[in-house]
Amino acid sequence: MGTIKGSINIPQRYRVAIDARFVLRPLRGMPQYVYMLCQLLPTVMPEVHFFFFINKQFEYNDDKDNYEKRLSKISNFSNVSVVNINAETEMLWEQWLLPKKLKKYKINLLHMPGNRVCLLSRVKQITTTHDLMEWHSLKILRYYKNRSLKENFYFFRQKAYLWTVYRLGLSFSDHVLTISQYSKRDITQSFPKLKNKSSYVYHGIPRGFKPPIDNTSKQGVLMLGGDSHQKNPENMLKAWAQLPKELQRAHPLTILGFVGGEDSIISKTIRALGIENDIIIKGWVTEDELIQAMQTSKVFIFASREEGFGFPLVQSMASGTPVVTSEADVLIEIGQDAICSAKAEDFLALSSAVGSLLTDEQLYNEKVKKGLTISSKFTWEHTAEHIASTYLTLLK
Template sequence: MTCVYDTRWCGEHGIGRFAREIAAHIPHVALESPGLPMSATDPVRLSRSLASVREPGAWFLSPGYNAPLWAAMPYVLTVHDLNHIDRPENSSFLKRIYYQTVLRSLCARARAVLTVSEFSRQRIIDWFSLSPDKVFTVGNGVSSVFVPDGVRHLPGYRYVLCVSNRRGHKNELGALRAFATAGLPGDARLVFTGNPDPALMAHAQSLGAADRVVFSGRVNEQELAALYRGALMLLFPSFYEGFGLPIVEAFASGIPVISSCVTSMPEIAGQAALLVDPHAHEEIAGAIRQLHDDEPLRRQLIERGLDRVAAFSWAAVAARVRDAIRVVDVRPDQPLNWN
């Protein structure tokens, strides 16, 4: 095999799932390199590691935003979004410098840049000043564990689910405020994935809703699937997403979705979700109330979601990755062979 693949990205987070599924669908040899792939110094380590690869015709494929700073072999990398540029709370002076210098150079020298939505593709083309012919949307898929039938989380109360990670762009404060003012019956709870956050709990206390907010703690994929199946709905009013994987996971799990009308989310949700302005708390609260009270609407959105999710398979994503590689495999002196 001549594709050297960076398996260090594989994990339970968004890029991790993408990395893991692509690795399962394409022939490759795993990269042998120390350190974390998201480290600012990884392009240097990666260059050294790839220099030791002796297999003729080898090339490098990264499911994340790392690539060798210098290397004789060609490479393809994946930039899922420009969150660290577009969202101030996730940015910093050093991150912007890294993107403007190192990552800009890596993208310029890449044979191709993969990404997960048309929204992200256009941002990458514009911000890095890349040729549109070099940037390919391959999308994301849904793991086979996310299906309507299976174990349901049954905690003894009904709940609205917010799949999140305590990062500011997820708009958790907005979700909490909207839930607290939606007027749902007192037995309904708002469940956040992940561990408790003092600031979020203080906000819940100020809204008089502290006893209605639950944190699931860290969950694996099977536990997350059970959380989806047991929920009244997914509440996902994020300010920014390069894709928005919880949207399609909720579709696949057979629950209705409220998401945002900005960035990639309308593209991913299509007509299968209620889309709201993430800055408009009253609008979000109204959508929560509407989905809670309107059973025919819930059924309609569930059916649309199940139809919509059929387009998001990992096999199809892997096929688009292969197609992108074929398009840019134009140099006979450095072919991008799979085996």
């Protein structure tokens, strides 16, 4: 994690609560963000007593052995209490059970770091809204013909709840934190009243993402297995399939983290392109396996239609592997001149960018060097210090 430059002085022992439910989930993206905050903030603010509220009953938690190790680590701080609140639904946890615990433990400030808001509490609140993808895709009154009336009512209730969280909840928050300049601009354009009570700070890079000792044996093209429309997997697959056959043989495509089935857009596109026997597909991998893949791959293709930050982009640059991205605003913001980019729908241009990196040694080395320089600025210590300073402002 590195060394914290200095703790922030607090005049008295305030009580700060963090919604730490994501610490119990598979460690990617948002869970990584929450877990790192839970490790660093108690060190940055030693005079604050932190209460980390979790939910061991949530059905999509990681394996118990995995998350118990993380809980043990964050429980070791003398100024931390981990409090479990069992609930079968997130709505019940957030809006009914959590407010009771805030009152019981006399909390001064609540941080909801996972795109949610606690509506039924008067405790001061900071919300991390990573992006507005949920909000932009929200269609409350959509009726699904292939679902029963009961199922449609369930989805309506969920959508209505999300509408309330974003439309009303964000305005109730005392501060809205986000993770990129792009996300902040999107949030303040969508909700102008938040302009004067919002800020952004970039993520840091988890430990282990660094260049390999031997940078000459890199081989292959890497992509991740997200199969949502936002992740744009079909055009990344088409981009690789457009490479000359000799490049395909020299640099096969590996897909990591694929959990879809035969009806997934990834599976359908692979069959349509006839490349079933030419690529490697792996399911969910550990962070160590992801690090190894990023260190040993020649090129990483990450051409999402939209991202709130783009964790894998920074991780790949830090691993010494250049990246081909889409022209999504935040990817251009983060990658700057270290990336090769093209429009998300233009698989021919994406393919050309991948081919250039695989065949132009001078361009390749230039992008590797720039990626390492840019990624070195993304530290969790800086993230934690910005958030701690925001806490202090609200507590005062």
